[in-house]
Amino acid sequence: MDISDLAERILKGERRALARAITLVESGRRDHRAAATALLERLNDSGRHSLRIGLSGTPGVGKSTFIESFGLMLTGERLRVAVLAVDPSSARTGGSILGDKTRMERLSREPLAFIRPSPSQSHLGGIARRSREAVALCEAAGFDVVLIETVGVGQSETVVAEIADLFLLLIAPAGGDELQGVKRGIMEMADLILVNKADGDLKAAAARTRSDYAGALRLLRKRPQDPEGFPAAIMVSALENSGLEKAWTRMQELAEWRREHGHWExxxxxxxxxxxxxxVRNALLARLEEPRAREHMMMLSEQVARGEISPGAGAQTMLEVLGDVRPCEGGAAPIA
Amino acid sequence: MDISDLAERILKGERRALARAITLVESGRRDHRAAATALLERLNDSGRHSLRIGLSGTPGVGKSTFIESFGLMLTGERLRVAVLAVDPSSARTGGSILGDKTRMERLSREPLAFIRPSPSQSHLGGIARRSREAVALCEAAGFDVVLIETVGVGQSETVVAEIADLFLLLIAPAGGDELQGVKRGIMEMADLILVNKADGDLKAAAARTRSDYAGALRLLRKRPQDPEGFPAAIMVSALENSGLEKAWTRMQELAEWRREHGHWExxxxxxxxxxxxxxVRNALLARLEEPRAREHMMMLSEQVARGEISPGAGAQTMLEVLGDVRPCEGGAAPIA
Structure with a gap:
């Protein structure tokens, strides 16, 4: 694979090159990994900065409808929009929140938009790295906005917050005046809470819900990265395309303020x-997944289980096997 | 330090040798760690098996009063009892659930009992290993029962469950008929739920609470390691010394059944x-804590933060620095 050619084509914004590069970062193969690292290193100084927007919300709040309407509004302003998903559930269930492109049929046909379904992946650590690298690729490809969607399941929000510049929480109008059990930790990550479905019969409920959340946000401790009036809660209707312009204006305001005040950097x-x-941590632990290491782990594990050696002594033997404890002679001296 | 002498004295049940050995396993010093591993390996085949009893309960349920009364009952039967604590909170707050021996004044004066406060420790991983090793030392020292106390804060229960043979949950009588917000995960670990304070004015409430928990336990999925009637919920009063004999009988019944049916082993x-x-995992990651590794981590981290290199390329450099990527020539070939 010609990494330098692939990098060139990504920098030119070629969608097929981008798609191929994302497949590369998603691969678990060792040679693919090395190529992916080399590619990302080459694109690291592209100097391009997308607005990376994280978006979370429990199933049923209308995330895909929102992304489609919001994305089309952005492409309508001639902005290039990439949509990615961080979905730890897809590994277990086989389903995927963005697996079905028909969910965003109009946006996916839009030449300025790029939609990438969530990879099937075995653990959150792998998903996290791949998602972050896919975002970096989209950024190098010159997308103005990268939307990173996730489901409301806790840990994946943390991953998205560690990738995104802004974090949006999409919620549905509540029947009563309760706060729909949104976890406090997720509330505290949100820069903007969007109460969706503010249309038709739900409009009044949406207004109440917005006001409840605005009140709850005021009770949270002021964060240094927020100007006056943020985090904010506003109403949108992805169905009626209302409130989307306002939401986008607020996002730009916030991004601008943070850039000016050094919080962005x-x-x-x-x-x-x-x-x-x-x-670094994952790479160190990955050594245990190599075939010969796994064999040794299993063998030692059984000796420990039979009580022949203590867990600590078994671990020490394993480290010696991995070549970590004894400094090797003749080669470069390791730090240990 | 003469490890072989220390091991001898522990096997003879010398309390001072035991205390010194626990201090050794709690130490973070590299030479102490090596000595601790050697000591544990030497004691690994002592052939002695304590009954390891994990005990959890939120503050205020009367854990220390229970441990004192229960411990005194056991020493009254000429059983040797060790009490240890797993307390991740002590690292943060400086307090310690067993820091104050006066909490169990009578038990601490008992020659057949050994009480060890929780070590001050920076992270749960370290606490876990040290607690497990302290239990192994008490076992080699010939204690019949090792009680491992923890506070009801989630992760530390998992640690204790991975050390103990039996897991007890101590709760207080509830005012109403609600289940006091005990987390389902903790309920599912319990072999025996003890409703404490079943005395005086609280006796009726304790009976209701016991019955509520017994009902809740019946709703849980049957575990293969349980005979008929377990997990059980019973009433105790640490204050009036009632129910303690019965609780001990149930624990022995359960332990005996599990031994007979292979679940114990x-x-x-x-x-x-x-x-x-x-x-193994912790030892691999510990390499990052060494002074020269920390220096490199900091230097690379700043280069990554300034955007000079990508996170992935920085990690690769770090692994090369650690000597993990390039196989060394002349020395023993590492697995990688």
Whole structure:
């Protein structure tokens, strides 16, 4: 594979090259991984910055309808929009929140839009790295906005928050005045709460819900990265295309303020540090997944289970097997 | 330090040797760690088996009063009892659930009892390993029963369940008929639920609470490691020393049944496998805590934060620094 050619084509914004590169970062093969790292390193200094928007909401709040309407509004302004998904549930259930492109039929036909379904993946760590790398690829390909969708299941929100510049929480109008059991941790991540379905019979309920959330947001501790009036709660209707312009204006206001006050750069830097540390940890642990290491792990594990050696002594033997404890002679001296 | 002498004295049941050995396993020093591993390996085949009893309960349910009364009952039967604590909160707050020995003043004066406060420790992983190793030391020292106390904060229960043979949940009588918000995950770990404070004015409430929990336990899926009638819920009063004999009889019944049906050995084997895998993971990650590794991590992290290199490329460099990627020449070939 010609990495340098692939990088060129991504920088030119070629969709097929982008799709191929995302397939590459999603691959678990060792040679693909090396190629992906080389590609990302080459694209690292593209100097391009998308607005990365994280979007969460429980099933049924109308996420795909919102993304379609919002995405079409953006492409209508001649902005290029990429849509990605972080979906840890797809690995287990076989389903995928973006697996069915027909969910966003109009947006997927739009030349300025790029929609990528969630990869099938075995664990959240892998999904996280691949999603983050896919975002970096979209950014290098010159997309103005990258929407990163996730389901409301806790840990995946944290992943998206560590990738995105802005975090949106989409909710449905509540029947009563209760806060729909949105977890406090997720509320605290939100920069903007969008009460969807503010149309027809639900409009009054949406107004009440918006006001409840606005009140709840005021009770949260003020964050240094927020100007006056943020986090905000506003009503939208993806169905009637209402409130979308306003939502976009608020997002731009917030992004602009953060850029001017240094929070934008600070957040991206913190995210880069976080992902670097995660990559190092995962790479260290990945050594245990290699076939010969797995064999040794299983063998030692059974000895430990039979009580022949203690867990600690077994672990020490395993580290020696991995070549970690004894510094090797003649080669480069490892740190240990 | 003479490990072989220390091991001898522990096997003879010398309390000072035991206390010193626990201090050794709690130490973070590299030479202490090596000595601790050697000591544990030497004691691994002592052939002694304590009954390891995990005990959890939120603050205020009377854990220390229960442990004192229950412990004194056991020493009254000439059984040797060790009490340890797994307390992740002590690291943060500086407090410790067993820090104050005066909480169990009578038991601590009892020659057949050994009480060890929770170590101050920075993270749950460290606490877990040290607690498990302290239990192994008490077992080698010939204690008949090792009580492992924890607070009801979720993750520490999992740690205790992975150390203990039996898991007790201590609860207080509820005012109404609600289940006091005990997390389902913790309920599912319990072998025996003890409704404490079944005395005086609270006796009727305790009976209702017991009955509520007994009902809730019947709704849980039957576990293969339980005989008919388990998990059970019974009333105790640590204050009036009532129900303690019955609780002890039930624990022995359950332990006996599990021994006869192979569940005892299977559980210990599964726990050993679990701790072995944890030890390997932690040892791999511990390499990042070494001074020179930390320096490199910080340097690379800043380069990544400034956007000079991508997180993935930074991680790759870090692995090369750790000597993991390039196989070394002349020394033993590492698996990688």
């Amino acid at each position: 600070a957040r991206r830097a913190a995210q880069a540090r976080y992902w670097f540390a995660q990559d | 299977a559980r210990r084997a599964a726990q050993a496998r679990y701790w072995f895998a944890q030890d």
